[in-house]
Amino acid sequence: MRSTFVVSAFAALALAAPRPQDIEFDLVDAAPDPVVSAAPFTGSSETVTLQPAAAVVTIADASVTDTATTNDKRDFLEVLGKRDGDCSAQPKGTGPTVSTPDDSPSSFYAYQAFQDAATNAATAQGTPQGYSLAFHNLQGSSQTVSYLGYKTLSSYDTIACASYCDQHPQCQAFNIYFERDPTLDPNADSCPNPPSLTNIKCVRWGVQIQAATAVNTGEHRDSFEVVITGSNGYNKNAAPPSQTGFTGPVELGGAINAPNDPVTNTNTYMGYKFFSFSTVQTYAAGVQACTLACTAQTAYNSRHPPSTGKPNVCNQVVVYVLSDENQPQGIYCAMYSEEWASNYATNYGQYRGSDYWSVSQAYAYTNATYSASYGPICAVGGCPDNSFRGGNCGGWGVGTC
Numbered sequence: 001m002r003s004t005f006v007v008s009a010f011a012a013l014a015l016a017a018p019r020p021q022d023i024e025f026d027l028v029d030a031a032p033d034p035v036v037s038a039a040p041f042t043g044s045s046e047t048v049t050l051q052p053a054a055a056v057v058t059i060a061d062a063s064v065t066d067t068a069t070t071n072d073k074r075d076f077l078e079v080l081g082k083r084d085g086d087c088s089a090q091p092k093g094t095g096p097t098v099s100t101p102d103d104s105p106s107s108f109y110a111y112q113a114f115q116d117a118a119t120n121a122a123t124a125q126g127t128p129q130g131y132s133l134a135f136h137n138l139q140g141s142s143q144t145v146s147y148l149g150y151k152t153l154s155s156y157d158t159i160a161c162a163s164y165c166d167q168h169p170q171c172q173a174f175n176i177y178f179e180r181d182p183t184l185d186p187n188a189d190s191c192p193n194p195p196s197l198t199n200i201k202c203v204r205w206g207v208q209i210q211a212a213t214a215v216n217t218g219e220h221r222d223s224f225e226v227v228i229t230g231s232n233g234y235n236k237n238a239a240p241p242s243q244t245g246f247t248g249p250v251e252l253g254g255a256i257n258a259p260n261d262p263v264t265n266t267n268t269y270m271g272y273k274f275f276s277f278s279t280v281q282t283y284a285a286g287v288q289a290c291t292l293a294c295t296a297q298t299a300y301n302s303r304h305p306p307s308t309g310k311p312n313v314c315n316q317v318v319v320y321v322l323s324d325e326n327q328p329q330g331i332y333c334a335m336y337s338e339e340w341a342s343n344y345a346t347n348y349g350q351y352r353g354s355d356y357w358s359v360s361q362a363y364a365y366t367n368a369t370y371s372a373s374y375g376p377i378c379a380v381g382g383c384p385d386n387s388f389r390g391g392n393c394g395g396w397g398v399g400t401c
C-alpha cells in the first residue's frame with residue numbers, strides 16, 4: 001500500500017521520505033479471527049482458565065521466524081449447546097422479582113428500581129475507584145473478546161464487581177446488569193414460559209469494553225424471554241504493567257507516526273507484529289507478547305546481521321488495541337530503532353474500505369539500556385527546550401549510520 005515514486009527526478013526525494021506507519025493489514029489478515037464471547041444465561045458463575053504465562057513467550061518467539069505463525073486458535077470457552085429444559089427449579093434469583101403490572105420483558109425493562117440502580121452507579125460516587133464509566137443503563141450485556149468469567153451478586157454493587165475484576169490479574173473491565181431468568185428450566189411441553197426471577201450478574205473482561213459491544217440482549221428459552229437491563233460497563237484506568245528490560249509504559253494518545261530521524265534523516269520504523277486476541281487472549285498478555293517480540297526481533301537481527309552496517313535494535317515498541325468498527329481484533333506492536341516522544345502519537349485510526357480501524361490503549365515501552373543513554377526524540381513544536389533531537393543511529397552512536 002506504500003506509494004512508490006516512478007519518476008526518476010523524484011527518486012532522491014522518495015528515498016528521503018520517511019517510511020509511513022499507517023496501520024498495515026497483512027499480518028492482521030493472516031491472524032486467526034478473535035473469539036467473541038458473552039456470559040452464559042444459565043448457571044450462577046463461571047471460571048475461565050487462561051493459557052499458562054509461558055505460552056506468551058512461545059507466541060512472541062513464533063512471530064519473528066521466517067515460518068508462518070501457527071494458527072493456534074484456542075477456543076478457551078466452554079460452548080453451551082442449546083437443549084430443551086426439564087422444568088427443574090433454577091437457583092433462586094439474587095434481585096427483586098418483577099411481576100407488576102405483569103411478569104413480562106416489558107415490565108422488567110420498565111422496573112424503576114433497576115433504572116435507579118444503574119443510574120446511581122453511573123455517577124462519580126457510584127464509580128469504583130480506579131475505574132471509569134464506559135456505558136450505563138443499556139439493555140444488553142458485553143459480547144466481545146477476552147471473556148474472563150462471571151458471578152452473580154446479591155445486590156447491584158459496583159464495588160463488589162470491581163473487586164471481582166481486581167482478583168484477576170488480567171482483568172481490564174467489568175459489566176454489571178440485571179437479567180430476567182426463568183424459575184424453572186423451560187420445557188416446550190410442560191413449562192414453556194415459567195415465572196421469572198432476577199439475577200444480578202457481574203462479568204469480567206481482559207479488554208476494555210464499550211457501548212458498541214454491549215449487544216447481548218438476551219435469548220428465547222422456549223417461550224420464556226431472557227432479557228437484560230440496567231447494564232453498566234466500567235474500564236480500569238491503570239496502565240499495563242511494566243516489562244522486564246524496558247522502561248515505560250508511556251501513555252500515548254494514538255499510534256506513533258514518526259518521521260525520519262531529524263538529524264541523520266534515516267528511517268527508524270522496523271515494521272510490526274500483530275497478535276489476535278484468539279492467540280494472546282487478553283490485553284495484558286498481548287502487551288507482554290509485544291515486548292517479548294521486540295526483544296526476540298533484536299536477537300534475530302543480531303544473528304542475521306546486514307552485510308554492511310549494524311543490525312537494527314528494537315529500542316521502542318508501541319503497543320495498542322486494534323479494533324475494526326469498535327470490535328477489538330488484537331494487539332498491534334510497532335517497532336522502532338529509536339525512541340519517539342508522545343508528540344508523534346498522531347495516528348488514531350484509519351479507514352479500510354468502509355470500515356474504521358481504531359487505535360486504543362496505546363503505550364510505548366523503551367529498551368532500558370537505550371533509555372539510560374538517550375531521551376525520546378522530540379523535534380516538533382511543543383517539545384521541551386532540552387529535548388533529544390536524534391542522531392544516535394539507532395543507539396549505535398553518532399556517525400555509525
Ligand SMILES: *[C@@H]1O[C@H](CO)[C@@H](O)[C@H](O)[C@H]1NC(C)=O
Nearest residue numbers: 244245246294295313367369
Ligand atoms: C536492549 O538492547 C540490547 C542491545 O543494545 C539488547 O541486547 C537487549 O536484548 C535489549 N533488551 C530488551 C529487553 O529487549
